[in-house]
Amino acid sequence: MEPGQNEIRQENALGRSGLNNQQSSFEETLIQLDLLILITYYK
Numbered sequence: 001m002e003p004g005q006n007e008i009r010q011e012n013a014l015g016r017s018g019l020n021n022q023q024s025s026f027e028e029t030l031i032q033l034d035l036l037i038l039i040t041y042y043k
Helices: 007-040
Strands: none
Touching: none
């Protein structure tokens, strides 16, 4: 394996996990919004 190739792979993995974290937090905010709408709707 050439030097530096492993580092690039690690950066790619970190970038992917960062994207996944952003996506999951976005889904969490959507769920919170849904809960807020349900609560206000049933009051």
